[in-house]
Amino acid sequence: MEIMQTQKLELLKLKRLGIDTYHENILFLRADCSVCVSEGFTALTRVLVQFNGKQIVATLNVVYAEILGAGEAALSEIGFLRLGAQPGDCIEINHLPPIDSLKDVRAKIYGNALSEKAFQAIIKDIASGYYAGVELSAFITACSGNNLTLAEIIGLTKAMIESGTRLNWNREIVVDKHCVGGLPGNRTTPIVVAIVTAAGLTFPKTSSRAITSPAGTADTMEVITPVDLSLETMQSVVEKEGGCIAWGGSVNLSPADDVLISVERTLDIDSEGQMIASVLSKKAAAGSTHVVIDIPVGPTAKVRSMEEANLLEEKFIAVGKAIGLLIDVMITDGSQPIGRGIGPALEAKDCLAVLKNDKEAPLDLRLKSLQVAARILELAETAEKGKGLAMAMNLLDSGAAYKKFERICMAQGGLKIPGHAAQMTTIKSEVDGTVIDIDNRKIAKIAKLAGAPSSVNAGVVLLTPIGTKVSVGDVLFEIYAEAKGELTYALNYLNTGNQPISIV
C-alpha cells in the first residue's frame, strides 16, 4: 500500500476573546484560515490542540467576521487554562484520532456487558477530556437504570480509582463515611468529621459537589472554609489534625467522576451502578480502609423502600470487598429533611449551630450526626460495640469536636462566617392543622430554582417539621435567593401545584 506523509500544519497565534463556556473547550478559527481550508474542518469538528507539549481536545466554532485576524485563533477561557497557554502563544491544530473506547460505549448501548479493560479505556479517555457532551451522555445513560452487573460495577469502580491519584496515609485504619443522598439538608459530614477526628481517628474526607441536590458537602463547607485544596495542603492538614473536609475534584481523585457528575447533573439522573462506583472509587483513592455508608429510606428520598436499600447495601459491601474496603451500611429514616436549612450557606449555619452546642441547633441534625459518628467509632474499634454513641456525645457536648473543627478549618485556610441572601420571602400556612408530610423532592426543587447550589446563600429554611401544629398565617418555610428572577422562578413552581407541605 502507498503511504502518504502527514504534513506539518501551520501554527496559529492565540488571541483572547474572553468567552466563558464553563467546562467546554471551544476553539475559534477563521473560516478562511489555512487549517480549515486544507483540513476540511467545519463547525463542531472535534480537534486536537497542541501547545508546548500539552494537548487538549476542543470543539471548533468557525468565525466569519473580523473578531479574529489572519493567522489568529482563539480558545474559550477554560481552553487557555487547560492548555496552559497565553494570548500570543502559537498553537498547532490536528485531526482528533478516532476514540477507540467509543466502540465499547456503543456495545453497552446495545446491551452488552463491558469488561474491566473496556471501562479502563473509557474512563481514561473521559479523564483526558476526549469525550464530547453527547458521548458522555450516551455512556451515562447506557449505564443507568439497572444496566450494570455487579462485575461491571466493580470494573467501573477499579477503572475510576486508576484514572487518578491514589493517596496513602501510612496508617492502619483510615475512616470515611458517605450518605447516599436524596435527603435535603442532611449535612452531617462536617459534624461527624469533627467528632471522629477529636477521638483520634484519621478521617481525610473528600466530598463531591451537588449532583441533583441543592447542595453537596463540598458546596456547604466551601461557605465556611476553602475546600479546593491541593494534594500537598490536604496531606499537611490531615498530618496535623487527623482529618480534613476537602473537595475531591481538586486533589484529582477519580477525575473522570467529576466529568460524569457534571453531565448527570444536567440530565438530573444518578444511576445506581455509577453512584456506587463514584462513591467507592473516591473512598479507595483517598486511601480509606473503613467506610460507613448511610442510606436514608423514605417515600421521597432517593431510596424509597427497604428492599431497594437492602439490595444497595449488598452491592456496596460486595464492591467494597472487591477493592479492599470494609463497609458498614446504616439504613436510616429518610421521611423528611434533616436540619432546617437547605442550600450551602443555610446548611452550613445548621452545622455550626450543632457543633457549637447552640440551644437553637436543629436536634435531628445533632442526633443523626451522633449516630453516624458512633457507627464509625465502632467500625474502627475505637469504641466497643454499643459504646459509640456515648463516646460521640461526650466529644460533641464537651466542645472537643468544635475545637477540632476550628483547627481543621484554620489548617485548610481559615474560618468564614456564612453570608445572607439578598432576597427572601416567607411561605405561610393557609389552614389550621398539623404537618403530616414533607415532599423532599419538591423542597429540593424549590431550593434549586432559587439558585442553590451555585448561589451559595440561596435555598430554603424549613420551620415546620412533620408533626408541627400550625395556624393560618404561620410561616412554614422561607425561600432565599440572590436574584429576584430566581425567587420568582421558585415561587412560580410552588404556585403551580407544587406545595411541598401537607397539613391536615
Next chain:
Amino acid sequence: MEIMQTQKLELLKLKRLGIDTYHENILFLRADCSVCVSEGFTALTRVLVQFNGKQIVATLNVVYAEILGAGEAALSEIGFLRLGAQPGDCIEINHLPPIDSLKDVRAKIYGNALSEKAFQAIIKDIASGYYAGVELSAFITACSGNNLTLAEIIGLTKAMIESGTRLNWNREIVVDKHCVGGLPGNRTTPIVVAIVTAAGLTFPKTSSRAITSPAGTADTMEVITPVDLSLETMQSVVEKEGGCIAWGGSVNLSPADDVLISVERTLDIDSEGQMIASVLSKKAAAGSTHVVIDIPVGPTAKVRSMEEANLLEEKFIAVGKAIGLLIDVMITDGSQPIGRGIGPALEAKDCLAVLKNDKEAPLDLRLKSLQVAARILELAETAEKGKGLAMAMNLLDSGAAYKKFERICMAQGGLKIPGHAAQMTTIKSEVDGTVIDIDNRKIAKIAKLAGAPSSVNAGVVLLTPIGTKVSVGDVLFEIYAEAKGELTYALNYLNTGNQPISIV
C-alpha cells in the same frame, strides 16, 4: 401563598460576531450585563431568547472582553437565522421553563415503557429545539438497543408524524421505498424513482441525509439537482412529473427526526426502534400508501442475519399497519457494496451511468434497481405478480426512465454534472489472488475519513468486487478527498490494520 410578579427584563441589542456553531443556538452575553447579574445566568445556562413573536432556546456563553459593548448581545449564525433577527434588532432573554417531557426521558432511562402521549410530548419539545445535546443523546441512548416495545415504536412513529407537515396527494396509490442501509454505494433510489414514475405511478420521494454512512440519498442527489425543495416546489414537481427526489428535512416532514439523526450521527448509533419510526413516519407524513422496504443482509451490513432481518420485517409490517401503510419487505444480498462509487458525487456518477444505459455502468446497481422497481410496480398492482421485472427493464432500456429523471431534475431546479475531488490516491494489491471478501464497514469508514458526505466529491471507488482475480500492483480501489489531511487520515486508518479487501 404570596406571589411575586415576573419583572420585565431589559432588552439587548444584537451584534453579529459571525460565529458558526453549526446547529447549536449560542447566545453571547457580557458578564456584567444586567440580565446576567440580576438573573444569575452563567455559562451553559439554557435560556429563552425572544424577538418579534418568535422564540428560540439558546445556550449561554459569557463574554469577559470587549467584543461586545454595553447593552449588546450576540447570537451564533444559526441563532440569527432561526430567530429571524438581524444585527441591531433588540432581543429579550428569559429563564427557560422546566422541560416537563424530560421526566419521561428519565423514566425511559430507568427502563419504563413510554406511552404515545409521552412520546408526543418528547418529540414536540425536540422539534421545538428545547432539548440540549446531552438530553437528546440520553433520549436516543435510552431508546437504543432493543429497548423499545412494538407499542412504543408505534407511539414514537405516530408522535413523529404529528410533529410536522403531513402531505396529501389526493391519489389512491402513492408509492415509496426505503433501504435499511449498511451497504455502501447502494444508491438505487434515483433510478427506481425514474423507472416507477415513468410507469405512471406517483412517487414523491423524500430522503434523509447520511446517518452513519458516507452518503445518504439526499446527499447523492444534491450533487445532481437541488433537493432542498420548499413544500410548494415539491408539490408542483410531483404534480407535473409524478415524482421527485427531495430532502425530507426541507419540507418539515417529521422535523424531530433530523434533530435526532444529527446526534445519532455523532454517536454513530442507529437503533432499530428509532430507525423504524424514522423511516415510517417520513413515509406516512409524505402521504405514501404503498411502501417497499429493502433489507440487505450480510456479515458486515447493518442487518447481519436472516433471523434479524425477519424480526425487523415483522416490526415494519406491524408498525406500518398501525399507521395505515401497506408494506412489502424484500430481504436482499448485503455481502458487498453495490456500484463502484462510495460518497455523494461518486455514487451519483454510478446512478447516471445506469440511467443512461452506459456500457460501463455497474451491473449490480442496475440489477438491484430493477428488482426494487419491480417490487413496487407489483405492490401497486401496476404490473401483475411476476411481470414487474420485465416492465421495469423495458422502461430503463428504452430510455423512458432517463427522460423522466431529466424532467424531474429540471422541475427541481436543474441538472448538474457531478464534480471531481482535488486529491486522489490508488490502493494496489500486494499479492496475486482472488478477492474473497470486502468489509463494508471498513470501506465506509475510509470514505468517511476521506471527507464523505460533507465533502461531496470525497469517497472511495471500488474496482474489484468479490470474485475478481487480481495481480500484484493491480488497483483495488481509489480514495478521493478534497484536503490532503483527509486523505492522510483515511490512509492512516487503512494502514493500521484496516485493509477492507481480503485476497487469497
